[in-house]
Amino acid sequence: MKKPIVFTSEREMPPMAVSLADMGHNRTGSWRYLRPVYREKIAPCKNACPVGNDIPRILSLVSEGRYEDAWRLFRETSPLPGVCGRVCYHPCESFCNRKNFDEALSIASLERFVADACFDLEDRIPERPKRSEKIAIVGSGPAGLTCAYFLAKDGYAVTVFEAASQPGGMLRLGIPPYRLPREVLDREIELIARWGVEFRTNTKIGQDISIEKLWEQHDAVFIATGAHRGRALNIPGEELAIQGLEFLKAVNVGKTIALGKQVLIIGGGNTAMDCARTALRLGAQPVVVYRRTRDEMPAIAEEIEEAEHEGVQFEFLAAPVALRRLNGKLEVQCIRMQLGEPDASGRRRPVPIPGSDFIMRADAVLKAVGEEPELSFLSEHVETSEGIVIERAHGILERAGIFIGGDAQTGPSTVAQAMRSGKETAQAIKSFLRGERKPKPKKLEEALRVNFSYFVHQPRVPMPHMPVAERITNFSETKRAISSERARAEAQRCFSCGVCNSCDNCWVFCPDAAITRIDGTYEVNYDFCKGCGVCAEECPRNVISLVEEEL
Amino acid sequence: MKNFTLPSEELMGSGHLGCQGCGGALAMRYALKAAGDNTIVVIPACCWTIIAGPFPYTSLKVPVLHTAFETAAVAASGVRAALDIQGNTETTVLAWAGDGGTFDIGLQSLSGAAERNENIIYICYDNEAYMNTGIQRSGATPYLAWTTTTPEKTPKAEPKKDIMAIMIAHRIPYAATATIAHPDDFIRKVQKAKSIYGTKFLHVLAPCPPGWKAPSEWAVKLSRLAVQTRVFPLYEVEDGERYILNEPKEDRALPVSEYLKLQGRFSHLTEKDIQAIQDLIDKRWQRLMRQVRESS
Ligand SMILES: Cc1cc2nc3c(=O)[nH]c(=O)nc-3n(C[C@H](O)[C@H](O)[C@H](O)COP(=O)(O)OP(=O)(O)OC[C@H]3O[C@@H](n4cnc5c(N)ncnc54)[C@H](O)[C@@H]3O)c2cc1C
Ligand code: SF4
Ligand code: SF4
Numbered sequence: 138m139k140k141p142i143v144f145t146s147e148r149e150m151p152p153m154a155v156s157l158a159d160m161g162h163n164r165t166g167s168w169r170y171l172r173p174v175y176r177e178k179i180a181p182c183k184n185a186c187p188v189g190n191d192i193p194r195i196l197s198l199v200s201e202g203r204y205e206d207a208w209r210l211f212r213e214t215s216p217l218p219g220v221c222g223r224v225c226y227h228p229c230e231s232f233c234n235r236k237n238f239d240e241a242l243s244i245a246s247l248e249r250f251v252a253d254a255c256f257d258l259e260d261r262i263p264e265r266p267k268r269s270e271k272i273a274i275v276g277s278g279p280a281g282l283t284c285a286y287f288l289a290k291d292g293y294a295v296t297v298f299e300a301a302s303q304p305g306g307m308l309r310l311g312i313p314p315y316r317l318p319r320e321v322l323d324r325e326i327e328l329i330a331r332w333g334v335e336f337r338t339n340t341k342i343g344q345d346i347s348i349e350k351l352w353e354q355h356d357a358v359f360i361a362t363g364a365h366r367g368r369a370l371n372i373p374g375e376e377l378a379i380q381g382l383e384f385l386k387a388v389n390v391g392k393t394i395a396l397g398k399q400v401l402i403i404g405g406g407n408t409a410m411d412c413a414r415t416a417l418r419l420g421a422q423p424v425v426v427y428r429r430t431r432d433e434m435p436a437i438a439e440e441i442e443e444a445e446h447e448g449v450q451f452e453f454l455a456a457p458v459a460l461r462r463l464n465g466k467l468e469v470q471c472i473r474m475q476l477g478e479p480d481a482s483g484r485r486r487p488v489p490i491p492g493s494d495f496i497m498r499a500d501a502v503l504k505a506v507g508e509e510p511e512l513s514f515l516s517e518h519v520e521t522s523e524g525i526v527i528e529r530a531h532g533i534l535e536r537a538g539i540f541i542g543g544d545a546q547t548g549p550s551t552v553a554q555a556m557r558s559g560k561e562t563a564q565a566i567k568s569f570l571r572g573e574r575k576p577k578p579k580k581l582e583e584a585l586r587v588n589f590s591y592f593v594h595q596p597r598v599p600m601p602h603m604p605v606a607e608r609i610t611n612f613s614e615t616k617r618a619i620s621s622e623r624a625r626a627e628a629q630r631c632f633s634c635g636v637c638n639s640c641d642n643c644w645v646f647c648p649d650a651a652i653t654r655i656d657g658t659y660e661v662n663y664d665f666c667k668g669c670g671v672c673a674e675e676c677p678r679n680v681i682s683l684v685e686e687e688l
Numbered sequence: 689m690k691n692f693t694l695p696s697e698e699l700m701g702s703g704h705l706g707c708q709g710c711g712g713a714l715a716m717r718y719a720l721k722a723a724g725d726n727t728i729v730v731i732p733a734c735c736w737t738i739i740a741g742p743f744p745y746t747s748l749k750v751p752v753l754h755t756a757f758e759t760a761a762v763a764a765s766g767v768r769a770a771l772d773i774q775g776n777t778e779t780t781v782l783a784w785a786g787d788g789g790t791f792d793i794g795l796q797s798l799s800g801a802a803e804r805n806e807n808i809i810y811i812c813y814d815n816e817a818y819m820n821t822g823i824q825r826s827g828a829t830p831y832l833a834w835t836t837t838t839p840e841k842t843p844k845a846e847p848k849k850d851i852m853a854i855m856i857a858h859r860i861p862y863a864a865t866a867t868i869a870h871p872d873d874f875i876r877k878v879q880k881a882k883s884i885y886g887t888k889f890l891h892v893l894a895p896c897p898p899g900w901k902a903p904s905e906w907a908v909k910l911s912r913l914a915v916q917t918r919v920f921p922l923y924e925v926e927d928g929e930r931y932i933l934n935e936p937k938e939d940r941a942l943p944v945s946e947y948l949k950l951q952g953r954f955s956h957l958t959e960k961d962i963q964a965i966q967d968l969i970d971k972r973w974q975r976l977m978r979q980v981r982e983s984s
Binding site for chain 2: 142150151154155156157158159160161162163164165168590591638639640641642644645646647648649650651654662664665667668669670671673674675677683
């Protein structure tokens with residue numbers, strides 16, 4: 138520590154006013170009432186990602202062309218990057234800070250790019266202690282697969298029971314291959330199996346093995362059986378219509394289905410969109426009949442656009458009231474609707490217009506008006522309401538070591554939500570087996586203050602699509618991969634919110650030269666920092682926080 | 689990914705007496721990084737007289753000559769002459785004065801040095817008032833700004849003196865504007881000045897958070913906004929005639945209100961006042977654009 142100079146007599150002073158020392162003795166840090174601290178924050182994209190993918194770090198690796206490292210980072214939070222990069226509805230993008238500047242990052246297509254680029258890579262499986270506890274997972278959809286992956290990584294013996302002949306859940310049975318090629322799904326399931334997960338397919342719990350038996354033989358059971366029971370239309374002649382999901386399942390497992398030319402699809406959700414686009418590929422001219430308008434359709438916008446683009450027709454504000462067979466054709470009696478007051482979901486309620494009935498003819502009618510969980514094999518153990526397990530019973534089951542998650546618990550949701558549920562259940566099972574309480578999720582501060590001054594506008598990389606004419610004749614993937622150059626350019630658009638990327642701004646703008654650079658990191662010298670806050674303001678990515686000094 | 693390529697050498701030490709967020713301190717830090725350690729700084733009465741530290745201390749790692757208020761340019765000329773007599777043409781002589789010592793009190797000695805084309809770099813760090821004596825108006829205080837001598841009821845009635853035009857009229861080899869929000873541009877200009885023989889003049893906008901009644905963390909932001917709103921465009925003029933525009937490059941500027949509304953010294957302005965300021969800025973910008981066009 139430098140000391141101030143004290144002259145005790147005139148003789149000690151220099152002959153003229155000349156400086157003898159620097160100002161190092163003057164600890165200006167005592168002026169400070171706000172202290173800048175480097176405190177990384179969670180990027181809003183990462184916070185919005187149900188599986189918690191570390192998007193800013195991953196994108197920074199992609200921008201440097203370090204695809205393998207990016208892939209390994211994905212696999213720390215998710216066993217299904219190739220799947221998510223294609224079918225996840227990317228809530229991450231809706232929360233991306235860049236959307237307030239120009240356009241959100243194309244995170245999902247980069248996720249797909251990384252997974253494709255690393256298709257042949259294997260996880261590095263370390264030697265780890267085998268645990269004696271056995272865990273049964275019922276259902277091999279995204280919830281079951283994710284839970285299995287995280288438990289197996291920790292050395293638990295995991296068996297997945299699946300009623301269908303192959304694992305994957307809706308990823309295989311519901312989502313058509315033109316959106317999710319099966320090689321991708323197969324590969325990611327194979328990598329999960331490498332961790333020691335055993336798959337028992339063609340085994341239906343409640344039929345081939347009872348739930349009680351399963352429970353006896355295992356230390357914990359996770360029920361992730363999804364929501365597969367199609368809802369009814371409740372109209373006369375209903376039996377003449379085919380369940381949309383059953384149709385998709387049949388096509389997806391390779392059965393030949395003859396629908397005929399004119400196909401009506403009742404419903405406006407994602408299942409309806411996939412039914413229509415699948416029917417189109419089988420040579421039909423599908424028409425989607427929906428009782429409200431396009432704006433109220435529950436299907437996500439991108440799916441609707443794709444369907445329209447491929448030539449699917451829509452009949453809005455129409456609802457079927459009866460089905461009949463007439464001269465080998467189906468006759469669908471419909472009624473015209475109009476929009477009334479908003480209902481509980483906030484969408485305007487469709488109201489029939491009296492006397493507006495009209496007839497639509499078809500070779501086949503597919504009903505896709507929603508699915509619900511089918512939990513009859515559990516009926517003695519849970520209370521359900523409209524097919525959904527109610528919370529009270531859920532808690533009781535958990536204490537006994539039976540966990541329910543994914544669509545089976547919530548009703549139809551999304552792949553990423555099911556994965557989140559699988560991951561959280563893996564954690565809950567571990568806590569249960571160790572007799573601990575479930576850890577409380579930590580609330581992290583989001584990085585929302587981006588200093589746009591340091592970025593230049595650059596449009597989002599467009600996703601290349603196969604031409605429609607080539608698409609609708611087959612089931613190959615409609616979206617094409619982006620090139621390596623484009624992937625890097627897109628990843629470079631990422632602000633890296635909340636994550637220091639050694640841009641130097643704090644060091645550059647300190648008026649007190651109180652910040653030092655040490656191998657790409659920074660240190661504030663609190664002996665001299667006056668707490669002006671310029672560093673925090675000029676940090677482009679909200680890494681520096683100003684906290685009040687304690688007195 | 690670096691946003692700037694600042695020389696790492698640190699010739700301004702910590703512990704100086706600049707206020708929190710002092711734009712003048714940051715300006716000095718950049719200027720010395722660019723000028724290098726073979727530099728003698730001449731400082732007349734100004735904030736930096738205080739900031740550098742009291743006798744017997746200094747916060748600069750290069751020699752400093754403190755001089756009287758009106759003498760920055762002439763004292764620097766003397767230092768230059770003494771070095772030249774010793775055969776030392778390598779050392780840079782940097783006169784470092786505030787707006788008071790440049791626009792007002794030191795103007796005649798600066799004009800004299802420029803007329804003689806003395807081989808010095810003169811940097812005016814402009815915080816737009818006599819700040820360390822208590823925020824009194826100077827010739828650099830902007831139109832309608834509050835200072836302690838131009839209170840809110842009668843804010844400054846005269847527009848800011850156009851010091852660049854005065855210096856350019858001397859046909860000196862190099863004159864340029866710079867701010868602390870654009871360190872690379874600032875440093876390039878000092879280095880360019882170093883490479884040219886004769887009188888080089890840099891006009892640097894250096895926000896003063898207490899004097900401008902703005903939070904200290906906005907020092908850099910205010911400088912950036914001054915450029916984006918064309919209040920303080922960044923440009924260079926070679927030999928009194930070749931105009932080069934650096935920033936802002938955009939065809940459309942932010943309205944001046946974006947800059948004014950962040951500063952308490954402008955909080956009394958009415959819509960009409962703001963429009964009057966905007967008109968002044970637009971007029972000056974058009975003149976600058978004409979000058980840039982005519983010289984290209
Ligand atoms: C047509 C369609 C398209 C979709 N597209 C998308 C999309 O693009 N993006 C998106 O995010 N979400 C999409 N979803 C929703 C998404 O697929 C589901 O939310 C998700 O798959 C639910 O995962 P899960 O693991 O809970 O259940 P599921 O994926 O449904 O898996 C449950 C598994 O359990 C098995 N099973 C059921 N009962 C038993 C039993 N008794 N014994 C043994 N096994 C049993 C089933 O055979 C199935 O394999 C779509 C859904 C459908 C129907
Ligand atoms: S899982 Fe979905 S939300 Fe998460 S990063 Fe992937 S695309 Fe985004
Ligand atoms: S800019 Fe990057 S880190 Fe920030 S929210 Fe968007 S994707 Fe996430």
